[in-house]
Amino acid sequence: MILLDRVTKTYNKNGQALERISLHVEPKEFVIIVGPSGAGKSTLLKLLTREEKPTTGKIIVGGIDYETLKDKEIPLLRRKIGVVFQDFKLLPNKTVFENVAFALEIVGMGNKEIHHTVPRVLDIVGLKGKEKRMPRELSGGERQRVAIARAIVRQPRILIADEPTGNLDPKHAWDVIRVLEKINRFGTTVILTTHNQEIVNKLKRRVITMQDGQIVSDRANAEYRS
Numbered sequence: 001m002i003l004l005d006r007v008t009k010t011y012n013k014n015g016q017a018l019e020r021i022s023l024h025v026e027p028k029e030f031v032i033i034v035g036p037s038g039a040g041k042s043t044l045l046k047l048l049t050r051e052e053k054p055t056t057g058k059i060i061v062g063g064i065d066y067e068t069l070k071d072k073e074i075p076l077l078r079r080k081i082g083v084v085f086q087d088f089k090l091l092p093n094k095t096v097f098e099n100v101a102f103a104l105e106i107v108g109m110g111n112k113e114i115h116h117t118v119p120r121v122l123d124i125v126g127l128k129g130k131e132k133r134m135p136r137e138l139s140g141g142e143r144q145r146v147a148i149a150r151a152i153v154r155q156p157r158i159l160i161a162d163e164p165t166g167n168l169d170p171k172h173a174w175d176v177i178r179v180l181e182k183i184n185r186f187g188t189t190v191i192l193t194t195h196n197q198e199i200v201n202k203l204k205r206r207v208i209t210m211q212d213g214q215i216v217s218d219r220a221n222a223e224y225r226s
């Protein structure tokens, strides 16, 4: 599903953000990426979403070789990859329903299909009945679940969650993590970055630890050791 072969990223002459990273993620895996600030986690995710290009090395995601990827194919790639961020990035003047529907409108889905699809996805993230709420009327955990609904509504094969619980209290953080687990059970590959040690320890998933632009450990069913 995701293959990185000796990928290096140098933003400027002051050093390498990523240094010869090699990584293989299978379809339907749930992978947690941990590591101190500046380790290169965000850079790695930005390479996957094609926000950044590698300086050297090979990246293949869902059968797409990024070396031969044309700019006009990037929107298609982004449909295969859903992303959620720490700060939700919802549209404040749109309702819950409209926030999720927007992701379908921009790819040209018709009204009827949108009205069929959005409620199903809101049900998956546990927000049935909150369609008409505005983001400001929701808790942080609910807002993040709207963001997840928006990220998965086009049925991406990969969901990247970059510190999705960073702004949440423990209860809401777990609500969000449970939703990620559910989406993973449905068959989506999940890549999660987090600083939350308790979440890492309880999830018992594959944990990739990064430091100074390198992968320093990669363990299955791992607990966090800082």
Ligand code: ADP
Pocket: 011, 012, 016, 017, 035, 036, 037, 038, 039, 040, 041, 042, 043, 044
């Ligand atoms: P993390 O997400 O683990 O905190 P980052 O990927 O953000 O790590 O950063 C890795 C390194 O790359 C850091 O030294 C950071 O300063 C540098 N870096 C990240 N983004 C940029 C950028 N746009 N321009 C220059 N340097 C950057």
